[in-house]
Amino acid sequence: MQAGSGTARTVGGNRVLAILLLAYIFNFVDRQILSILQIPIKAELGLSDGQIGLMGGLAFALLYSGLGIPVAWLADRKDRVTIISVSLGVWSAFTALCGTAQNFWQLFLCRMGVGVGEAGGVAPAYALISDYFPPEKRARALAIFSLGIPIGSALGVFFGGWLASNIDWRSAFMIVGLAGIALVPLVLLGIRDPGRGRFDSGGKAGGEAPPFATVARTVARKPSFWLLSFGAACGSIVGYGLAFWLPPFLTRSFGLALVDISWFYGSVALVGGMAGVWLGGWFGDKLGSIKPSGYPLIPAICFLLAAPVYAAGIFAPSLPVAWVMFAIGTALGLAWLGPVVAAVQHIVPPAMRATASASFLLINNLLGIGFGIYVLGFMSDRMTATHGDEALKYSMFYGLGFYLLSATLYALAARRIGRDWHRVEAA
Template sequence: MTVDPAAGDAHAIRRRSLTLALLTLTYFFSYMDRQILAILQELIKADLKLSDTQLGLLSGLAFAIFYATLGIPVARLADRANRKNIVAVSLAIWSAMTAAGGLAHNFTQLLVARIGVGIGEAGSSPPSHSIIADLYPPEKRAGAMGIYSLGVVLGAALGTFIGGLVASAYGWRIAMFVIGLPGIVLAVVVWLFVVEPRRGLADAKTHTAHDAMPSLWNGFASILSNGPALHLVMAVTLTSMIGYGLTAWGPSFMVRSLGFSVREISLYVALPAGLAGAASAVFGGRLADRLARTHGLHAQATMVAVLKALALPFTLGFFLLGSPVAAVLSYLAYVLLANSYLGPTFALIQGLAPVRLRALWAAITLLVINLIGLGLGPTLVGVISDLLKPSLGSESLRWSMLVFAAATPWAIFHYWRAGALLRRG
C-alpha cells in the first residue's frame, strides 16, 4: 500500500509534542541509569571494598568507552534505518543491565554490568537528536532541544532522590532494580507511540532518497572544516568534563566533607537541584530561540558563554565554602545558571550539520564529549583524589574536584569564539 508523503508529514507534525515528550522521558531514564552510581557509590565502596579509582572507572572511562565508540555505528544505522526502533531497543538493553548491576558481588561483575549500560545507551541520543531536528524548524529547535535536555537534570536529580531513599531503606542493590526495571516498560511505549519523521521534514531544503550517503570520514572532515561547529564541540566537551566530574562525585563530596547522609542528600539537595536544572534548561532554550530570532543564531553561543561566566563563582563556592548550607546554596545557583547550555549547543550543531549527517554529527559530538568528558572527568577525579589522600585525607576529593572546576574559563572561550564565527558567517 502506498503511503501519501503529505499525510505522513502531517501525522508526524501532529505527534511531535508526544514524540518529544517520550524522547525526553527516554533521556531521563538514560541519566537515571547512568548517574545512579553517584548516590550509591559510598555504599558500594563500603560493601565491595573499592577504591576511588575503581569508583571513577565504573562511572567514567569503563562506561564511556563503549557508550561513545558504539555511538558512531549506531548513528550510521540511524542515518539509514528506523530511528524510533533503535531508541526503543537501546532503552530495553540499558534498563536490563542497570538492574543486573544489583546482582554484582565484586568489582568485575559490576564493571560488566556498567559496560552493558554504556552499550545500550549508545543507541539513544544520536537518533533522538536526528528525530527532533526533523520535527522542529531552526527557529524552534533550541527550545525543543532545551526540553529534551531536561532528561539530564531531572534524570540525575530523581535518580539521586529515588535511589538514595530506596538505598537508605533497602540497600543499594534494590535501588538498582527499582531504577532499572521500569525502563523496559517504557521501551514498549516508545516503540508504539514515537513517530519516525521524514528526514529533513522541518528544513526548507531536504534530501531525496537517491542522495548518496556520505562516508564516516565525511562526517569528521565536515565538522573539522566548520569553525563554529568545532568550537562548539570543544566547548561542550570541556563543560561536560567538569559537569560529569561534579555530578559523579558531588554526593560523595557532600558525605565526606559536608557531613550529609545519603538520605539527606536525596531529600534536601536532589529535588531542589533538579528543579533549578529544569528551570535552567527550559528558560535557556526559550531565551536562545528568542535571541536567535532577534539577533541571529550567533547570540545563542554568546548567551551560553555569559551564563557560564556568571555561574563560575558559584561553582567554586560549592567546594570552597565551609558551611554546608552555604555550599549547597552555591551549588543550586551554579545549576540554575549553568545548565542551559545543552539545548542551544546541540541545536546549533544540528543546524550546522548537513541533513544526511545529523545523526552522525550528533554521534561524533557525543563520542568526543563522552570519551573526554564522561570518560576522563569522573575517572581523573577519583585518581587525583587517591593521589592526594596521603596528604589531605578525607579532603582530597574536595581539591580534586576543584581542579576540574578551574577549567571552566577554557570552555567559556570556545563558546564565545563559536558565537563570533557564527556572527561573521
C-alpha cells in the first residue's frame, strides 16, 4: 500500500493495526498459556519450581531474544509482512507440539521452538506500525498493538484453564497452536508493506537499511537507548515473573482451583492490562509531543507506584482486595509499553527501526523473561524450608525491588533522551 491521502492512510493503518493486534494476541496466548498449564504439567511430570521456571523463561527467552536481531536485520531489508507470517506459523506449530511432550526436555525444546517463531513477530511489527502512523500518533498505535499482551495473556489463562480442566493440558496446547496457524493467511493477504519512512521527512527518510555494525554504533552512542532497554528489562523481570507465577501463588496462598484461577487472573490481566497499556500510550503521545522526556517519565512514575501496590496484593487479606491491587498493579506495570517503544523508534532513523527494536527486545526479554521467571522459581525453591507453601509469596515480594531500579533508570533516561532524539530535516 503506497502513501495516499490522509484518510486512506488512516483507514489502511487501522486495518493493518487490527490484523497485527490479532497476531500479537496469539503471540501472548501461546507465550503465557504455560503460566496456567504449569499446574497440571508439574503434577503429571513431577517438576520443581526451578524446572518450571527454566522451561517458562530461559527455554523461551534464549532463542527468542538471540534470533530477534538477525530476523529484524532481515526485516529492515525484506518484506516485513512475509517475515511476520512465517513467524506466526512457526510459533503456532511449536505450541501445538508442546501437547505431545512426554518429559521435561521434550517440553523444554518445544518451548525453545516457540521462542524461535516469536523472534520474528514483534520488532518487524513495531517498524511496520511506525510506517503506517505519523509520529504524533505512534505511541497510541503502538499501545493499541501492545494490547495484545493483556488480551492474549487473559485469553491464554481463560482458555488454558478451561481446556485443561475439561479435557487436558495437552489438548489446550494443540488447540491454541492450530488456531494460530489458521490466522497465517489473514496476515499474509491482509497487509502490504508500505515502505520505510513515509511519514518521516516527507516520506524520503527511509533509505537503504545500513549494515548491522552501523546500527550497533548508532545505538551504542545513545545513552538513552541503554537506559530505556535496561529500565524495561528490570520492569519486565517483575512483570513476566509475576504473570508466570501468579497462578500457582493463588493456589498455594488462597487455595483456588484451576478454573477459579483462570477467571481471577484472566480478568486481572484483561482489565488492568488494557487500562494500563491504553493510558500509557495516550499519555505518551500527550507528554512526548511536548518534550521527549515525557516518554520515559511515564514508566518512572508508574513503577514507583506499582511496587507498593503489588506488595499490598501479595499480602492481601482477601481475594477481592487482592484482585483490586493486582489489577491496579498490572495497569501500572504495563503503562510503559506505548511510550518506551515509541521512544526507541524515535531515537534512530527509519531504516534502522526494526534492528534497533530487536536490540531493545534482546535486552528486555533475555533478562525479563529468561531471568525474571527463573529467579522467582529459584528463590521459591530455596525459601521453601523456611516459608513452606508461602515461599512463592515472599519470592514475588522480594522481586518487586526491580521495579524501583527500573524507575531510577527511566528517570535518568528522561534527562538524556532529548539529546539522543533522531531529527530529520524537512523535505
